[in-house]
Amino acid sequence: MGRRRIADVLRKGWMPAMVAALAFAAPQLVSAQEVASAQTDSTKSMDQWKACLDGAAPSTQNVAPGSVTQATGQPIVLDADPHTDEIVFDFDDDVDNADIEAFARQHGLQVRLNSTYSDAANIFVARVDEGAVPYIKDCLAQKAPAGLIEAAEENINYAAFGSETADDTAPNDPLYQFQWNFKQVGAESAWKVSTGRDVTVAVIDTGVAMENAPDRGITRPKDLDGTEGVAGYDFVDDDDFAWDGHGHGTHVAGTIAQTTNNEYGVAGLAYNAKIMPLRVLNSRGFGQVSDIADAVRFAADNDAQVINMSLGGPLPSLVLSRAIKYAYNKGVTIVAAAGNGGKRAPSYPAAYDGVIAVAATQFDKNTTFYSQWGKYVDIAAPGGNTRVDQNGDGRPDGVMQQTLKNGATDEHDFVLYMGTSMASPHVAAGAALIISQGVTHPDQVEEVLQDTADDSLRDRYDDEKEFRERYGAGLMQADEAAQSAATTQGTWRFAGGLFLALLALVGVRRKDILGVAGGMKPSVIITSVVTASGLFFLPMLIGDGGCFGGVVSALSHPLAELDLALFGPGAHQNPLLASFLIPLLAVGLLGGHDKIKYVASGLALGMAGFLLTESVLLTSDVQWIPGMNVLDRVWLGFNGLVSFAIGYFSLKRV
Numbered sequence: 001m002g003r004r005r006i007a008d009v010l011r012k013g014w015m016p017a018m019v020a021a022l023a024f025a026a027p028q029l030v031s032a033q034e035v036a037s038a039q040t041d042s043t044k045s046m047d048q049w050k051a052c053l054d055g056a057a058p059s060t061q062n063v064a065p066g067s068v069t070q071a072t073g074q075p076i077v078l079d080a081d082p083h084t085d086e087i088v089f090d091f092d093d094d095v096d097n098a099d100i101e102a103f104a105r106q107h108g109l110q111v112r113l114n115s116t117y118s119d120a121a122n123i124f125v126a127r128v129d130e131g132a133v134p135y136i137k138d139c140l141a142q143k144a145p146a147g148l149i150e151a152a153e154e155n156i157n158y159a160a161f162g163s164e165t166a167d168d169t170a171p172n173d174p175l176y177q178f179q180w181n182f183k184q185v186g187a188e189s190a191w192k193v194s195t196g197r198d199v200t201v202a203v204i205d206t207g208v209a210m211e212n213a214p215d216r217g218i219t220r221p222k223d224l225d226g227t228e229g230v231a232g233y234d235f236v237d238d239d240d241f242a243w244d245g246h247g248h249g250t251h252v253a254g255t256i257a258q259t260t261n262n263e264y265g266v267a268g269l270a271y272n273a274k275i276m277p278l279r280v281l282n283s284r285g286f287g288q289v290s291d292i293a294d295a296v297r298f299a300a301d302n303d304a305q306v307i308n309m310s311l312g313g314p315l316p317s318l319v320l321s322r323a324i325k326y327a328y329n330k331g332v333t334i335v336a337a338a339g340n341g342g343k344r345a346p347s348y349p350a351a352y353d354g355v356i357a358v359a360a361t362q363f364d365k366n367t368t369f370y371s372q373w374g375k376y377v378d379i380a381a382p383g384g385n386t387r388v389d390q391n392g393d394g395r396p397d398g399v400m401q402q403t404l405k406n407g408a409t410d411e412h413d414f415v416l417y418m419g420t421s422m423a424s425p426h427v428a429a430g431a432a433l434i435i436s437q438g439v440t441h442p443d444q445v446e447e448v449l450q451d452t453a454d455d456s457l458r459d460r461y462d463d464e465k466e467f468r469e470r471y472g473a474g475l476m477q478a479d480e481a482a483q484s485a486a487t488t489q490g491t492w493r494f495a496g497g498l499f500l501a502l503l504a505l506v507g508v509r510r511k512d513i514l515g516v517a518g519g520m521k522p523s524v525i526i527t528s529v530v531t532a533s534g535l536f537f538l539p540m541l542i543g544d545g546g547c548f549g550g551v552v553s554a555l556s557h558p559l560a561e562l563d564l565a566l567f568g569p570g571a572h573q574n575p576l577l578a579s580f581l582i583p584l585l586a587v588g589l590l591g592g593h594d595k596i597k598y599v600a601s602g603l604a605l606g607m608a609g610f611l612l613t614e615s616v617l618l619t620s621d622v623q624w625i626p627g628m629n630v631l632d633r634v635w636l637g638f639n640g641l642v643s644f645a646i647g648y649f650s651l652k653r654v
Contacts (some may be wrong), residue, residue, distance in 0.1 A: 018636065040084060041126040044108035049135040049442075052142075058134030063154050063175055065130070065264075082174070082265070082414070086155035087133045088114065092120040092148055099530075100124060103148070107140055125155055125199055136374035171267045173223075173262045175414055178362055180391050181399050185426060186479030187269055193482040193539045196270025196432035197553055198568035200230055201256050201306040202299035203425075204292060205249030206235060207242045207279035209412075218419040219242050221250065221412040223266065223402040226259035228284030232277035232297055235291035240416025245283030251417050252310045253277070254401030256432070265402050265414060269429035269478060273437075276304050281311060283407065284496075292349075293323035300327035303570035305435050308428035309336040309355075310421035312347040321352050327527035328354035331621040331628065333435065333442040335428040337420035339372035344469065351376040356431075358448055359471060360423035361395045363390040365457055368471045371420055378446065378472040379453055381430075383423035386416055398422075402465075430478045436553070436568050437485035437539075438561050440620040443626060449473070483540065486556070488617055490536025493558060495608030497532025501525045504605055504648045524651070529608040532613070534558045557604070558610045573620040575635065580642040583607045587650045597650070604647030611640030 020371040037074040067115040075363055089111065091100050097113070102120065104111040118124070128136060133154040141150060169178065169191040212220050244250045255277045258268035278295040281287035292311070299307050307327060324334055338359045338622040339347030350357035351374075360371040360383020367373070368385050386396035398416025405413040431445050439445055453474030460611075461467040479579075538556040554565035559582065564572045583604030590600035614620075615636035622632045 002036075002160050007252035023353050024537065033599075040128060041112075042108055042128045042132065042417040043110070044136075046132050048108070049132050049139060052139035053135060056138075058138050060132045060134045060137065060153075061154050062134055071505050081130070083130050084127050085133050086125055086127050087136055088151075088153060088155040089122075089124045089126075089149060090151035091119065091124060092150060093122050093500045093515055095148065098120075103144065107143060109136070109140075121239045145515045162270040167193075172263050173260060173265055173267045174263070175400060178393060178400050180393075180397065181384065182267065182269060184361070184363075184365065184382050184475070185269070185430070186477050187267070189479035190269075190430075190433055190482045193479070193486055194196035194270075196257070196429065197431040197436045197550070198272070198274065199306065199435045200271065200274045200276055200304045200568075200570065201270070201308060201428055201432055202232070202276040202295070202304035203249055203253045203256070204278045204280055204295045204299070204307060205244075205252055205311065206246035206283070206285060206602060207244035207249050207283040208232070208253040208275055208277035209244045209245075209250045209409070210253075210275060210277050213241065213243065213622050215225045216243070216409075219412075221254075221402045221404075223254070223259050223262070223264055223412075224250075226262055227253075227257050227268070227271075228274045230274050230276045231302070232279070233295070234279040235294050235298075236282050236287065239586070242277035242279040243409065244277075244279070244286055244404065245407065245409060246281065247407055247415070248281070248285060248310070248417075248421065249277065249279070251399075251401045251403040251415060252308065252421060252425045254403065255399060255422065256308065256429045258401055265401055268365045268401075270432035270436075271428060273306075273429065273432040274300070287311070289317040289320050292318070293320045294476055296320070296323040296327050300330040300332050304332060305440060305569045307332055307334045308337050308425050309334070309349055310419075310424045311341055312337060312343065312350055314339075314341075314347065316348045316351070319479045320349055320459060324349060324352050324354055328331060328442055329628065331440060331442060333431045333445045335424050335431060337424040339500055340370040340419050340421075341372045342370045344370055344374050346374055347372055352601060354442070355376075356449070357472070358420060358424045360418075360420045361387065361475055365649060366460070368418070370418070371470075373469045375469055377469060379427060379449055379476050380471040380474065381423040381426035381476045383420050384416065384418035386418045401552060426478075427476055430476050430481050433478055433482040434485040437482065437489075438557055438572065439485045439489065440572055440618060441618060442571055444617075444619050448481050448485050449476060452477050452484050466564050486536055486539060489613075489617055490533045492613045492617060492648070493527050493533035493610050494536070496613040497529040498525065500532075500605045500612075500644055501602060501607045504601075504644070504651055507648065508651045521598050521602075521651075523598045524605065527599050528601025528606040529648075531559045531603050532609035534561070558606075560607060560610050560614075571621050571623075575622050575624050578611060578614070578622055578636060580607070580637045580646060583643040583646045587646055590651070591650055601647050604643050604650060607639045608631045608644035608647060611636045611643060615640060 047268040109126045111126045114125045133284050138153040169188045209220050234242045257273045260267040260271035267546050272386045280295045335356045338350050356378045357376050359377045360368045361379040361380050362368050362385040368485045384398040386398040398418045399422040402414050405411040430518040432447050434445050450473035454477050457475035458467040534557040535555045560577050563574045586600040588604045615633045621628045625631050
């Protein structure tokens with residue numbers, strides 16, 4: 001059919017169409033479903049498109065949201081949006097744009113050129129509801145003049161072959177592309193080192209939808225199916241089932257440990273961490289200080305290593321302050337939101353000693369309009385701003401996680417929130433990444449977070465004080481923090497093990513008048529440094545995620561931190577492992593064997609290297625030892641000296 005004939009047919013069938021405009025009215029939280037609906041170019045519902053085929057099945061299948069994985073391990077996300085699809089048309093090249101647009105409007109679509117360079121080829125696209133493409137394609141094929149539509153199909157994604165496929169740590173979750181906040185804190189580089197394996201994070205909030213309860217109309221979001229939970233408590237209803245009737249707590253928990261690499265939804269920053277749900281806020285988002293204090297103590301008594309509190313108020317509470325001190329003294333790292341008042345004023349519990357107070361940033365890394373500031377602020381992290389779209393992705397710049405849809409306990413959606421409530425779990429997750437590396441002392445965790453924070457933003461302020469009040473130490477960098485936790489302690493321990501091995505070997509040789517001690521014994525040196533530091537660089541080479549993550553974690557830690565690999569951070573640091581007992585047993589059992597006696601000596605010297613460097617670094621609180629400072633250092637130093645003596649005299653004996 002020629003251009004004139006097609007155009008005539010189109011004009012005769014043209015009818016006006018009404019287009020509805022949608023707007024966002026709630027800036028604090030925006031549903032990803034609502035964002036998608038606002039961008040749909042169809043004036044017809046899915047049911048209307050189906051009705052066009054009179055009950056017949058479409059000739060083609062819809063491409064389901066998700067991805068396929070190549071042999072290289074790199075995912076190809078064919079359909080990145082679970083709520084909408086895009087249909088692409090190749091119209092007859094000779095038809096005017098106006099005629100094409102009129103035809104589409106007549107049948108319920110607002111089509112647009114794919115790009116400036118699509119004009120000659122008449123390539124048009126339209127965003128439609130998820131699953132509608134097969135129906136629209138067949139419906140318009142029936143109604144269009146012959147030859148008008150040369151091709152129509154779903155506008156799927158392709159991916160690059162090559163580049164960083166082997167080392168790429170970007171997850172295959174299709175909506176991860178909208179998690180600008182994780183890119184702001186260096187998540188992908190962090191995951192090369194740590195994923196928060198086995199760290200328990202207590203989420204003190206509105207509860208978390210971690211479990212299904214069909215009899216109560218409660219279902220767990222699909223994107224939490226692979227997230228491990230531990231027993232929590234509902235302090236609002238005084239019940240063991242810590243459900244979420246609001247959605248805030250589930251969203252917060254998702255930022256920490258949303259199920260990741262499941263080809264669905266979004267990612268979590270410390271996705272191998274465990275979530276302990278503690279409900280202290282009711283379905284309207286309010287709760288009493290007494291319940292919050294009880295939850296803090298519950299978390300400390302039930303082996304949580306991190307507490308996140310995305311809540312607060314303007315008035316202090318002695319009851320809550322004492323509970324926080326109790327948890328801190330038990331070695332728990334406590335993180336809290338700085339507040340959403342948009343003014344210089346403290347918020348509690350964030351302003352208490354022993355709590356890491358977190359301010360909120362937006363896409364351009366400026367702190368947000370709502371983020372409170374003051375000298376109590378310790379660090380900043382992404383909190384989002386749903387009033388703007390600075391990255392131009394077509395969505396407000398909120399923090400996206402899966403949670404309850406409009407408070408319904410049996411419906412879920414990927415929702416964009418903003419607030420210091422969203423910033424706080426980023427830092428709680430960052431703490432989990434550090435703790436899984438063996439740095440468990442809350443002071444050391446905070447020091448790592450602050451020392452590695454991005455403070456380049458101070459250039460935006462004339463006054464150093466104002467920068468510190470806005471950002472604390474700076475914008476959290478999860479990658480730098482995880483790498484520092486692994487390499488700093490590992491390097492010092494490696495050096496300690498090497499130095500003590502050489503010191504012992506040189507000392508033995510100098511007093512070996514008869515020359516029976518032999519040379520420098522590489523087996524002593526190798527065993528010493530591996531015992532002292534472990535293969536601490538291993539996670540940076542292959543990561544601690546995946547099915548071999550536990551093995552990598554075990555090999556990357558010193559022998560004295562075997563409890564960390566076997567039982568998790570809750571059992572770290574056992575004083576029996578951090579003592580001269582292992583060197584004594586090794587030399588006693590192996591010292592008489594010609595082939596492995598030097599290994600026993602090296603093991604004793606390596607334990608000495610670990611214990612003596614740890615007495616200075618004090619990255620962890622030694623269990624059963626009162627306090628978290630002087631007595632711990634005395635224990636570690638004494639046992640380090642005894643271990644060195646065992647190793648040294650065993651070398652003299654051999």
